[in-house]
Amino acid sequence: xxxxxxxxxxxxxxxxxxxxxxxxxxxxxxxxxxxxxxxxxxxxxxxxxxxxxxxxxxxxxxxxxxxxxxxxxxxxxxxxxxxxxxxxxxxxxxxxxxxxxxxxxxxxxxxxxxxxxxxxxxxxxxxxxxxxxxx
Numbered sequence: 702x703x704x705x706x707x708x709x710x711x712x713x714x715x716x717x718x719x720x721x722x723x724x725x726x727x728x729x730x731x732x733x734x735x736x737x738x739x740x741x742x743x744x745x746x747x748x749x750x751x752x753x754x755x756x757x758x759x760x761x762x763x764x765x766x767x768x769x770x771x772x773x774x775x776x777x778x779x780x781x782x783x784x785x786x787x788x789x790x791x792x793x794x795x796x797x798x799x800x801x802x803x804x805x806x807x808x809x810x811x812x813x814x815x816x817x818x819x820x821x822x823x824x825x826x827x828x829x830x831x832x833x834x835x836x
Contacts, residue, residue: 759794
């Protein structure tokens with residue numbers, strides 16, 4: 702999948718052509734990061750066909766403490782304080798960050814033979830991430 706802001710004008714024209722075909726029941730969902738909204742709005746023939754714009758914001762801590770343990774078994778038995786620590790230090794309520802750290806923690810659990818996440822393993826997983834800047 703490509704992010705919408707990286708699609709060419711020719712690609713947008715082709716999608717518009719498919720959209721306008723009355724014999725199709727085509728649904729298109731554009732997803733993207735920074736610049737996506739601006740790129741889609743800059744194409745008037747495409748922008749006029751968008752029915753809904755949906756932004757996804759960061760989760761507040763109370764939501765993180767509910768969603769993350771349900772997201773993956775690695776977090777199901779984790780101490781809520783550890784989940785809050787990672788969210789504060791690195792994830793900042795962003796689900797993508799939770800998916801990344803979960804991947805690294807699974808690898809760490811296999812390598813170490815541990816069965817639960819602790820602060821030492823979490824800090825080891827930090828070393829696998831590019832940055833841990835505060836939001």
